Amino acid sequence: MIWNEAKECMSRDEIANLQSARLRKMVSRVYHNVEFYRKKMQELGIEPGDVKGIEDLSKLPFTTKEDLRENYPFGLFAIPESQVVRIHASSGTTGSPTVVGYSRKDINIWQECVARVLAMAGVEPKDKIQVSYGYGLFTGGLGLHYGAENLGATVVPMSSGNTKKQIRMMRDLGCSAIACTPSYLLHIAEVMEEEKVQNDIKLKCAILGGEPWTDQMRDDIERKLHIKSHDIYGLCEVMGPGVAADCSYHQGLHVYEDHFIPEIINPNTLEACSEGEVGELVFTTITKEALPLFRYRTKDLTHISYEKCACGRTLARIGRCMGRTDDMLVIRGVNVFPSQVEAALLEMGETSPHYLLIVDRKNNLDTLEVLVEVEDRFFSDEIRKLEDLTVKISKSLESALGLVVKVKLVEPKTIERSEGKSKHVIDKRNLV
Numbered sequence: 001m002i003w004n005e006a007k008e009c010m011s012r013d014e015i016a017n018l019q020s021a022r023l024r025k026m027v028s029r030v031y032h033n034v035e036f037y038r039k040k041m042q043e044l045g046i047e048p049g050d051v052k053g054i055e056d057l058s059k060l061p062f063t064t065k066e067d068l069r070e071n072y073p074f075g076l077f078a079i080p081e082s083q084v085v086r087i088h089a090s091s092g093t094t095g096s097p098t099v100v101g102y103s104r105k106d107i108n109i110w111q112e113c114v115a116r117v118l119a120m121a122g123v124e125p126k127d128k129i130q131v132s133y134g135y136g137l138f139t140g141g142l143g144l145h146y147g148a149e150n151l152g153a154t155v156v157p158m159s160s161g162n163t164k165k166q167i168r169m170m171r172d173l174g175c176s177a178i179a180c181t182p183s184y185l186l187h188i189a190e191v192m193e194e195e196k197v198q199n200d201i202k203l204k205c206a207i208l209g210g211e212p213w214t215d216q217m218r219d220d221i222e223r224k225l226h227i228k229s230h231d232i233y234g235l236c237e238v239m240g241p242g243v244a245a246d247c248s249y250h251q252g253l254h255v256y257e258d259h260f261i262p263e264i265i266n267p268n269t270l271e272a273c274s275e276g277e278v279g280e281l282v283f284t285t286i287t288k289e290a291l292p293l294f295r296y297r298t299k300d301l302t303h304i305s306y307e308k309c310a311c312g313r314t315l316a317r318i319g320r321c322m323g324r325t326d327d328m329l330v331i332r333g334v335n336v337f338p339s340q341v342e343a344a345l346l347e348m349g350e351t352s353p354h355y356l357l358i359v360d361r362k363n364n365l366d367t368l369e370v371l372v373e374v375e376d377r378f379f380s381d382e383i384r385k386l387e388d389l390t391v392k393i394s395k396s397l398e399s400a401l402g403l404v405v406k407v408k409l410v411e412p413k414t415i416e417r418s419e420g421k422s423k424h425v426i427d428k429r430n431l432v
């Protein structure tokens with residue numbers, strides 16, 4: 001179902017006109033209210049009047065996560081603190097956390113965007129949705145929560161963790177939808193198999209995001225749980241989940257362009273990429289009041305298409321994120337993304353999507369070892385077959401990555417499962 005046909009199916013000209021009008025207003029508001037941007041614009045020698053429409057977007061300065069950190073906590077806010085109705089923050093694994101704020105209108109727009117995503121995934125008011133993202137400063141839990149309430153569905157606010165209780169509530173309450181990270185849903189599916197409760201579950205769809213995943217992982221989830229799954233994208237700096245999501249055609253994620261203008265740039269030269277070319281995703285918010293951002297560099301790598309989708313929506317589609325500019329490992333000069341390993345493993349079908357990359361440096365040479373979980377049946381088989389499988393996986397990874405890879409097969413469930421973003425890399429080179 002299309003939640004807001006008037007906004008999701010505009011002609012490209014209508015989208016451009018709406019974006020230009022909103023951008024002009026936003027630039028003027030930001031210039032007069034945020035000292036950080038006013039200074040940046042003055043340094044670049046531009047005034048609000050110089051930005052007449054989206055064709056002038058590239059005149060505006062970029063914003064990075066470091067800019068948010070340096071202006072911690074409220075330095076980039078464009079409204080008085082008294083008008084902020086909600087604060088979220090990203091986990092601060094390095095340096096200060098990033099604090100984001102929302103006005104009443106910002107919260108309403110967020111709820112609208114998430115309701116669009118849920119409707120696109122087939123969630124209806126009669127559905128019960130289990131929100132198994134973490135609640136709290138992280139945007140996942142509350143973002144999905146209020147979006148689902150806005151749509152009129154019944155929300156079961158489970159938050160993350162306590163998998164057995166998740167399954168019990170899902171079964172007892174008859175939840176028909178779930179929102180969480182894809183790796184966590186795979187973990188839930190494994191526990192369901194162990195407890196043999198799959199047949200008691202009424203799940204029909206899942207809204208999954210918060211970490212990069214692959215089509216093969218989607219197939220795995222859909223096959224194990226007999227559900228449809230949809231990819232939801234977002235980041236707390238820009239809003240939270242609901243900036244983009246994929247429809248049932250799964251040909252990229254529709255960006256809510258009436259609120260966010262996407263660009264794809266070459267992360268090294270900062271020049272615009274052409275349609276379809278992979279680069280860093282950048283967003284300019286055009287309706288946010290509390291924390292408007294010019295050209296925020298997400299560090300997510302993807303590509304974009306402006307072609308009309310078979311679902312009827314005209315909104316641009318971004319490809320599923322292929323990794324992050326800072327997730328990118330450089331091993332012996334070769335760019336490697338954990339998602340490439342995952343895709344290669346899933347394509348082979350004999351392994352589970354659980355793997356761990358161990359990067360090390362021996363005698364000044366980088367080494368890559370990949371631990372891969374294989375299905376139980378291989379461990380009951382003879383050694384010879386395990387050896388054959390090791391060679392097969394090595395060959396497949398070597399051709400996918402263009403690197404020599406040492407593969408080690410491990411028994412099922414030996415690689416640690418995480419309930420949030422799964423950790424797939426141990427880079428020992430950083431520990432020295």
Ligand SMILES: [Zn+2]
Binds near residue numbers: 247254309
């Ligand atoms: Zn579509």
